[in-house]
Amino acid sequence: MVMDFSVVGALDAVSEVVERIKKRRVLALYFIGSTKTSTIPGLSIAGATPEVTLYTPACDVEYLVYGEPRSFDAIPMTPEGIPTPAIITRSCINICRIPYLVVDAGSAVEPKIPHVRLPSRTVGEPINTGRALPYEVAKALYEEARALAHMLCGADVYLLGESIPGGTTTALGIMSALGYDAWGKVSSASPTNPHHLKERVVREGLERSGLRVDEARRDPIRAVSALGDPVHVSMAGFLEGALENEADVVLAGGTQMSSVLAIAKHMNVELRGVVVATTRWLVSDPSSSISALVRSIDPSIPIVSMNLDFSKSPYEGLRYYERGYVKEGVGAGGMAFITHVLTKRSAREIEESIYEEYKRLIRAREPKAR
């Protein structure tokens, strides 16, 4: 029998979060932003062309809210029919009806939905420059997101998801600047993970920034300023605020979540009550290692992975997920986990809802009959 979800690490910590989720005071927040790193050719496939990756976060969250993008006239899938991971998130929100918000930390395109705006929102520069964000901006984003967590006090559990093309490369940048060995360990939305290119971009940025590991560990905002992006630092700030409220936090994402943990850790945040939640595709990815990354930052943090399986999907576009495409994003795995806990639906039943949503999407692509 296949379990609905698997756990790497402390089971008791997962049980505690599950008990708190069941009280139904859960709030999900999806942080979106852009880094021009994603426009470096070959780095991100989260868009038809490198430039189009700048539209992806806005389109993802517009689709999440309205079922279709508004900033771009296309359904949120590749020409091959591979859909955005937001299809999983949207299906789960429709099932379990938990409240959610989108937080714009610096999307190149302002999403056409009601969304939270951080005043210091800024698109990140390409990190091979070693100057990703002005220091004051990176610091302000952390503090603004932390203030937001205090404004939104009262939940038992916060789920934090993200949409930032190029995010695994900036995550590699942040972790490398902070002295973690993350080379070859971050994931990719592509089955052919461009590790060499990511490493070249990050090494170039490290060199140009001149930042030393001890300096970065004393003040991780410097690592973000040199090789980060607007999203991960904002998630780390929210994480601190949420833990100050004595809530638990589900970091819903892949290898990028380790960079959120790394920033928070070196901001001296005590990481008790944090769980990383993702998908089976991510934890079983042979081209990355989320468990090695999380363990290197804090071995007490467990990783939950929802055992979603699209191999029996009637839709070719979803079966691509089984071949290493997409894997995770927009909080997909974590939302599936929370939906399972709240509604007792099995992974199989959640997959069925995703197939229904996919059917709706491809029908929307068909030319309308007159």
Add this chain to the structure above:
Amino acid sequence: MVMDFSVVGALDAVSEVVERIKKRRVLALYFIGSTKTSTIPGLSIAGATPEVTLYTPACDVEYLVYGEPRSFDAIPMTPEGIPTPAIITRSCINICRIPYLVVDAGSAVEPKIPHVRLPSRTVGEPINTGRALPYEVAKALYEEARALAHMLCGADVYLLGESIPGGTTTALGIMSALGYDAWGKVSSASPTNPHHLKERVVREGLERSGLRVDEARRDPIRAVSALGDPVHVSMAGFLEGALENEADVVLAGGTQMSSVLAIAKHMNVELRGVVVATTRWLVSDPSSSISALVRSIDPSIPIVSMNLDFSKSPYEGLRYYERGYVKEGVGAGGMAFITHVLTKRSAREIEESIYEEYKRLIRAREPKAR
């Protein structure tokens, strides 16, 4: 003995809301926006000069979150020391720690706090033009705020407050366009309510718009488009969404709340589960009549007023409230009511906290010792 709060209308409806508040799933939202109506000389005193009223909403909510305005280098009080009503709201949030958000429906100045942005946010034109907002903008604000309520599902009670200088005049405009006799009944932040000026502005707008009452009642968005503003229509949209979620709604404000009710009523929203909550200063104001206004729209909706009394305040600035200044705003009365219900603090105890906050504020005004 003085009661902590008074009720006009259905007591049982108030009891129901009180029971739901006690479950502690309450979310407060403060809608901010601007209308150039506030820059008509003599209409609004919510700012040192007519132009400065455009800064007031941003300063109010910056003060709410950070304890000081950020967009304007001044403490949030008049030269006489009369503070913004947000001093009540902030004191109450500090006591009862309920979650809250600020929603920007069209503030002339973007507030320097994390806030929700409605994509169609727009500053309203002076309503004597009869063209306050483009029709499509007014309609979109309603729908976006309604969508926001669905994103934020899960609370039992939503408290909706506002900050929009000139708001009583636009409220008069909306109600008049919808055929209600509101002449001489809307409130003012000044003890000398400029009814004649408000009436002239609204009559001019009515005439220029050419809008007939039957047209406006069929489509209240037309009333908003002609004589409204971005805030009240957004609050009405959120109200509809919240009631669709089977939540209760505390409309926390003065006579302006009747225009929110009027818009929603003619959008065919069933107004069960709605309570207006305000201050004693507002309900006892001889120059306005909130009870006549609310009754004319829906007599089943009760009005709760928190019996705050600053006559024994050690601070002259607060005693101005007893002489008809300010009265209400930024959800002050409703937040005091919810704080009383949640924490059992008496009106007297809440006043003490407000005096403490006032003391902090005037100290911030003193030149710093070196």
